[in-house]
Amino acid sequence: MKKRWLLPVFASLMLLASPFTNDAEAATNKELTTTAYKYIGVPYTWGGTTSNGFDCSGFTQKVFSDLGINLGRTTSTQYASGNAVSKSNLEVGDLVFFNTSGRGVSHVGIFVGNGQFVHASSSRGVTVSKLSESYWANRYLGAREIADFPAEQVAKKVEEVKSVAVDFSVYASRAEVANQLAKALNLDTSNTTSKFSDVKSSNKYAGAITALQKQGIFQGDENGKFNPNSPITRAEMAKVLVLAFDLKLQDNTLQFTDVKKGNWAYDYVNNLASNKVTLGLGNGAFGAKDNVTLTQLGAFIERAMN
Template identity: 35%
Template sequence: MKKRIMQVLVAVLVLSIVLPFMSTKASAATGNEIVSYSKTLLGVPYRYGGTTASGFDCSGFTSYVYKKIGVSLNRTAADQYRQGTSVSKSNLQPGDLVFFNNFAPVSHVGIYIGSGKFISAESEGIAISSINDSYYWGKYYIGAKRIIKATVATPPPAPPVTDGNFADVTSSHPAYEAIKTLNVDGVINGFDNQEFRPEASVTRGQAAAMVNRVLKLTPKSTSKYSDVGTTHTFAKDIQAMTEAGILQGYTTGKFGVSDTLTKAQLAVIMDRAFKITSTANNQAHVASTYQDVAASFWAYDSIIALKVIDQTTLFQTSNFGTTKSADRAEFSAALYSAIETN
């Protein structure tokens, strides 16, 4: 009798210490916190129908522990088995409810604490046992339920790349040096997870911004394009490019800020911004033609000039693909080559 009184007094003392800590909201609770609190009740006696720290039955114990983190469980083991999400034995995590059929289809419930063990109200009181105990519990194990979502630590976002070393651009990439140089100079940036996405297309708005990061032109007025508001990220760059005659809008009054840039447009923009035709004329023209670009094509001179000044080999092909979208690697190669040869 004295032993039972001492057990109750110890339980009350423990509760007075941990209750303030267990006021954590359910949304913030973790399986490990549930396990930690349940262990403070070790030794509390078994009591049929018990739901308080003076004595528990199995479902009274699990209900009591979960209630402390703001989660309501059904009263009986069988009813608790109808809650939550089923979990395989191989995927058990601390805080999951584990169930047994030692007396009825669902007659016992406990809290999984890790390493193949669970804590529950057994005949001798709150105790820890193995779910794989071949002499008893292992024979009666029937399943598990996850009541709270597993808490997974979200890693902090990777810092933006500023040294040109992107995760998806190796040193063997033809445009590696161009991409690296432009990134270090703050002309072109990457995406999340330190990716550059070299095959992603370039929009007209992005092209205007990147070229102006090199030229650093200041517009004299605000944009008048219907699809470029004054607060648009690229508004000043677009207006500066327009005033300089480098990148014009459409006759519809729109700039086409989100339209993809074609490779022919890329060559012409480089020519208007950096006069690459003049530069190319001063260099030897070796195999400086494309099979798919006729001499009468409107952007012929600019396209041939781009091939002549190319510092990356990206444009040293037999065909150019005038109507294809310019990707980020090609834009970087063109811009880098234009800068390097001026």
């Protein structure tokens, strides 16, 4: 994907003379939401611009940067960018702005459809909220269209979808999960002789994989393979974390729309939620079939340890 640049607006004359909405080689709305959601759970940090911690405009700037769009750093700069959009015409990817300080624009998020926006909340970190919530509805200022994020092509062959390579600079492989868990649990990883047919002793994570298998935390598939270079879903991760940290179900009131009773992962996911290791995606769903990102992996392990 070629990089798409969005120049900041320095004067109202420039804004009137050449309003811009970048739609050249635009990412799809699915790519936009996937990119934004991968940071859910990252804590709020004043002045933060990385996955270690975001403030509101640092988060929006990072998401757009990941998609090749250069966005101004501050909330006020972002509010002066792009084209104004009415609340009734919001589309996925539009920036929504709020007056939370009583002194004008002071908070920004990204509209993700269904009346919701994802943002870096000072109290909850990166999360999803509803525009209709009284707090946000009473402080809503307006929205700006920065780029056009078209809907994905509806018809895709299954083979094409399966052939898309997983970006392991973003997502966690099963081997990486084993590596980080072994470190967190301080396991002995000196034994590199794995029972899994696809994990050779020369694999740099063989010791970690073997240690976790002996602890009963990781099991292979029906063919005796570990699949070290495959991603791991959030549902699978829930099971691994519960087993790894021997988590016990606490008083539980949190339920997820995509993990209902009868689902094999129901007990594991609810256990994880009851121990406050996860809050889900913030929209009522856990994202059971979504692949775990490296950011989420780090957050899961840190919360489970604490």
